[in-house]
Every structure is written in C-alpha cells, then in structure tokens.
Amino acid sequence: MGEPTLGAVAIGRNEGDRLRACLRSLVPLCQRVVYVDSGSGDDSVAFARSLGVTVVELDRNRPFTAARARNAGFEALLQGGELDLVQFVDGDCRVEADWLGAGAAALQDDPELGLVTGWRSEIRPTASVYNQMCEVDWHRPAGPIATCGGDMMVRVAAFRQIGGFDPGVIAAEDDEFCLRLAKAGWKLLRLPKQMTWHDADMTRFGQWWKRTIRNGHGFAQVGAMHPPHFRREKLRVWVYGLVLPLLFLLGLFVSGWLSVAVLALYALSFWKTWRGLKDRPMAVEQAALLTLAKIPSLWGMLTYFRRRQRGDDMHIIEYK
Structure with a gap:
C-alpha cells in the first residue's frame, strides 16, 4: 500500500498572525488545505487565498459553530478529489512539522483506528494564568482515548460513516463527535507526540469567564445527548455552583455555622x-x-436549558 493521501481543514475567525502560522504549517505538507472563515473582519480570507488555500466563507445568516465550520471544510476538501485522511486544526494553532507524517502512519498501520490525536501545548504558557490553565488542560495521557479536542486527524471513511460533526453543538462538539465515532466501532488513540502549538492569548478575566460559560453549555448539551458523559462535571457544577451558594445564603438567616461550613467546603x-x-x-x-x-459553568448550563426550552438556536459563546 502507498502512503495515505492527506488534506487539512483549518477553521477560524479574526485569528490574524495565529492563522498565518497555522496555514504556513499545513500548506507544504498536505495535498490540499481548506480554510473555513466564520465572519472575520480582518484579512484572514485574503491571506489564505494568497497561499493557494481554498476558502469557504460561512453564511452569516446562520449561527456560526466550530462543528458547522469543520463540516463545510470537509465537504470543500473532498470536492477537489478523494483523500484518505483529514487533519482538522483550529486557526489559532500551528501544526508541528513531523506530526502529520506520524499521525498518517498510525492510521495506516491500524485500519480499525478512526482518529488519532497528539499533544497540544501553549506557545506562551506563562503569559497569563489563563494561558497556563490551558497548558495544564491540554496535556493528557497517551494511549486509547474516549474523546479529544478539535485538533485531530480523522479517517475520511469514519467521518462519512457517522455524518461528521453535529452543527448544532456549540461547545464540546469534539467530544460529541468522538463519542459517536466510538459507538460506530472505531478506535481513538492519542499518540505520545507533539501535535500543535496553541496561542490562547487570554489576558483578561472576562475572557476566561466567557470561556467557562461556554464550557458549562457544553457540559449540559453534550451530557444530554450522550449520558452519562460529563456526569461528574455537571454534578460538581450543581453542587458548587448552586447548592452551596444557596446554603451559604440560607445560613446568613438561619445559622452562621451553616455559612461557615459552606466556606470550609470551598476551602x-x-x-x-x-x-x-x-x-x-x-x-x-x-x-x-x-x-x-x-459559577460561570452553571450559567452556561442554564443558558443551554433555557435555549432548549424555548427552541432557540444554539449560538456560539465567543470569548476572544
């Protein structure tokens, strides 16, 4: 068998220099590259086209989601001809030079593998506490996995079998995709190898707060779609985000010791x-x-429940 053919899909919105680094890391190593833009106001589209990258500009009349963008990128990529594998990457990430070959080799060696991923690291992990939190969160053990983040190399046949990403999921859409992939019988693997370099560029408390609201929305939405996924996360949010604050307030009127006990649990x-x-x-x-x-995770969960109750669209929650 020859080497598998590989294309890449990058998604982004106003990523600036981060997108430039992302696309430059992909173009020399992939048969084809597609960039999907979600309403950028900078020169992202023009720059991508200057590199010979196919550009998809999403219709602004429909809610933007990362899942919708990845699906659109996949379709555009395959319109140029069949491929075996697709590397998905967020536009704020630069791909490590030897990752693409390593990921493709792993998928070629094991036909039961539907997806491989590697390690993502922050470019400037100590620039802010928020960047450092991302750095800690990205590093997970190598080996068989249940889910992973949006930077992933996927077998085209596996992607098609499950119908791609669910465009209505606005956060943790990568978890939701992985869960369906595993249910369809595919194996998922994290290789002990650097895959991408991420630039969170979070410097303000408000950015972190909105990102955490988005996480809570993902806990509720994907948890409802695939129980018992996120069960532990949701339980902790209910307890520490709602029950304990209510008990603390109750203690102010009933018994100060109750409020002290709540503070002790937080401590x-x-x-x-x-x-x-x-x-x-x-x-x-x-x-x-x-x-x-x-607390913000609770707000995100409640936002999802309110939207579901009203039948509202699941709009993205932007934090940059």
Whole structure:
C-alpha cells in the first residue's frame, strides 16, 4: 500500500498572525488545505487565498459553530478529489512539522483506528494564568482515548460513516463527535507526540469567564445527548455552583455555622486543587479560578436549558 493521501481543514475567525502560522504549517505538507472563515473582519480570507488555500466563507445568516465550520471544510476538501485522511486544526494553532507524517502512519498501520490525536501545548504558557490553565488542560495521557479536542486527524471513511460533526453543538462538539465515532466501532488513540502549538492569548478575566460559560453549555448539551458523559462535571457544577451558594445564603438567616461550613467546603476544594497543581506555575491563582469556575459553568448550563426550552438556536459563546 502507498502512503495515505492527506488534506487539512483549518477553521477560524479574526485569528490574524495565529492563522498565518497555522496555514504556513499545513500548506507544504498536505495535498490540499481548506480554510473555513466564520465572519472575520480582518484579512484572514485574503491571506489564505494568497497561499493557494481554498476558502469557504460561512453564511452569516446562520449561527456560526466550530462543528458547522469543520463540516463545510470537509465537504470543500473532498470536492477537489478523494483523500484518505483529514487533519482538522483550529486557526489559532500551528501544526508541528513531523506530526502529520506520524499521525498518517498510525492510521495506516491500524485500519480499525478512526482518529488519532497528539499533544497540544501553549506557545506562551506563562503569559497569563489563563494561558497556563490551558497548558495544564491540554496535556493528557497517551494511549486509547474516549474523546479529544478539535485538533485531530480523522479517517475520511469514519467521518462519512457517522455524518461528521453535529452543527448544532456549540461547545464540546469534539467530544460529541468522538463519542459517536466510538459507538460506530472505531478506535481513538492519542499518540505520545507533539501535535500543535496553541496561542490562547487570554489576558483578561472576562475572557476566561466567557470561556467557562461556554464550557458549562457544553457540559449540559453534550451530557444530554450522550449520558452519562460529563456526569461528574455537571454534578460538581450543581453542587458548587448552586447548592452551596444557596446554603451559604440560607445560613446568613438561619445559622452562621451553616455559612461557615459552606466556606470550609470551598476551602477544601481549593486546597485539593492547589495540591494537584503545586508544581505548576501560578498554582494558587489556578486553584482559585478553578474553584470559582463552577459559577460561570452553571450559567452556561442554564443558558443551554433555557435555549432548549424555548427552541432557540444554539449560538456560539465567543470569548476572544
């Protein structure tokens, strides 16, 4: 058998220099590259075309989602001819030079593999506590996996079998895709290899807050679609984001000891989180934010339930 043919789909919105680095890391190594733009106001589209990249500009009259963008990119990529594999990458990521060959080789060696991924790292992990939190979150053990993030190499046949991404999922759409892939009988694997370099570029508390609201929306939406996925995350949000705050307020009127007990539980949660991060930069700040995160996550979950109840579109929650 010859080497598998490989194309790439990059998605983005106003990514600027990050997109330039992303596309430059793909074009020399892939048979074809498609960039899908979600309403950028910068020169993203013009730059992509200057590299010979096929550009898809999504219709602005429909809600933007990463899932919708990836599906559109896949269709455009395959219109240029059949391929065996597709590398999906977010436009704020640069692909490591030798990753594409390693991922393609793994998929070629095991025909039961539907997807491979690797390690994503932050370009500037200590630029802010928010970047550092991303750096910690990206690094997961290599080996068989249940889900992964949006940077992934997928077998075209597997993608087609499950119908691609669900365009109505606005967060954790990659989890939802992976869960369906596994249910269809495909194996998923994380290789012990650097795959992409990410530039979170989060410098403000408000950005982190909105991103965490988005995470909560993903917990609720994907958790409802694929129970018991995200069960633990949702339980912690209900307890630390709703029940304990209500008990604290109740304690102010009934018994101060109840409020003290609630604060003690938050302190214990903070301490346990800090203990797991104490060898990392900005461990105290990370632990504090992770303890607080249940509040915006609750807001995101409630946003999903309100939208579902009203039958509203699932609009993306932007944080950049």
